Amino acid sequence: MKKRIAIIASVLTVVMALSACTTNPYTGESQAGKAGIGAGVGAVLGAGVGVLSSSKKDRGKGALIGAAAGAALGGGAGYYMDVQEAKLREKMQGTGVSVTRQGDNIVLNMPNNVTFDTNSSTLKPAGANTLTGVAMVLKEYEKTAVNVVGHTDSTGARAHNMTLSQQRADSVTSALILQGVAANRIRTTGAGPDNPIASNSTTEGKAQNRRVEITLSPL
Known part of the structure; x- marks a missing residue:
């Protein structure tokens, strides 16, 4: 019994350390590290597998090895x-x-005020400079898929907005490729006005909807 308690205590110590709270430097708020949470869950599951797959005398060792692998x-x-x-x-x-x-x-x-002028798919200098920074990180972390989606507000004909949003997404993608990001990592889509994040009934809302989103996902 004491041995089991010791095993549980050891595993919990690992979990607590891995999922300890840190301070977000941008918000000042405390938060549990995302990797730590995943590692903590993995440690618990791994410990259980380690116990079940080990002989009675080696369960303590099996739990700790399983916890480490799961983490x-x-x-x-x-x-x-x-x-x-x-x-x-x-x-x-x-x-x-x-x-x-x-x-x-x-x-x-x-946002559009950083990337493109009205009704244009030519990147502004500020947008091009920003994408240089994005490309530097993407080249360092090569196991990341890149999804570039252009968006517009609802002003004007839908067909025109669909074309414009695709052209803007293509411009962003071309800038990333020119900076050395592999083309086979990038998927490009024009969504037009179909996915607004604010109301198109106000000037402010329309400005928010005119944007290009780059979503990065682990491969």
């Missing part, structure tokens, strides 16, 4: 995206581009 698997993708997110936040500071985490995905929202 490595559980924290892998999360940690990979965590460090990539931190570097992107550093590169995007002061550019007007937001960085949002959605599970293991990272979403860069590039």
Whole structure:
């Protein structure tokens, strides 16, 4: 009985360490590390497998080995995206581009005032410079898929907006490729006015809807 308690205590110590709270440098709030949470869950599951697959006298050792293996698997993708997110936040500071985490995905929202003039698919200098920073991170983290989606507001004909949003997404993709990001990692789509994030009944809302989103996902 005492041995089982000791095993459980050891595993819990690993889990607590891996999922310990850290301070988000951008919000000042405490948060559990995403990789740590994944690693903690992996450690618990791995420990259970280790106990079940070990002989009675080796259950303690099996639990700890299973916990370590599970933690490595559980924290892998999360940690990979965590460090990539931190570097992107550093590169995007002061550019007007937001960085949002959605599970293991990272979403860069590039508003139209940074990237394109009205009714144009030619990148502004500020947008091109911003994409240079994005490309630097993407080249460092090659096991990341890149999904580039252009969006417009609802003003004008739908067919024109669909074409314009595709052309803008293509321009962003071309800039990334010119900076050395492998083309086979990138998927490009024009969504037109179909996925608004604000109301198209106001000027402010329309401005928010005119954007290019780059979503990064672990391969």
